Amino acid sequence: MRNYVQPGDSITFTATAAASSGDGVLVGSLFGIASGDAGIGDKLVITTKGVFTMPKVSTDVMTLGAVVYWDDSAGLVTTDDDTGSNPRIGLAVTAAGNPSGTVNVRLD
Structure with a gap:
């Protein structure tokens, strides 16, 4: 294929906000997890596929397979x-009750 660019698992762009490794990063409608630290204006790689342990609203109850934002x-x-203002980012792949601080998410 002459128009193939890359698999799309990782995207590199110029950071518009500081990010630390493991942070959720939203750029327009593109969501991923920061692969390293970056300051404003630095190159930042985000991972857009996979399962990640992520911080959650402690009072939200999430069931296995629930859509998360x-x-x-x-x-x-x-x-x-x-x-509609919180973009969909994936599915919960573990249950997480109230109260709890994290959930495992498979990114869309």
């Missing part, structure tokens, strides 16, 4: 799509 202002996974 990203609250970018809080930097947390949530079950609330907030009338």
Whole structure:
């Protein structure tokens, strides 16, 4: 294929905000996990596929297979799509009750 670029598991771009390794990063509608630390203006690689342990809204109850969203202002996974303002990022692959601080998420 002459138009093939890459698998798409990792995307590199210029960071518009500081990020630490393991942080959730939202760029437009593209969501991924920071593969390393970056300051504003640095190159940042995000991983867009895989399963990650992520911080969640502690009071949200997530069942195995539940659709999860990203609250970018809080930097947390949530079950609330907030009338469309929290983008869908994947599915919970572990159950997480109230209270709990993390959930394993398979990124879409």
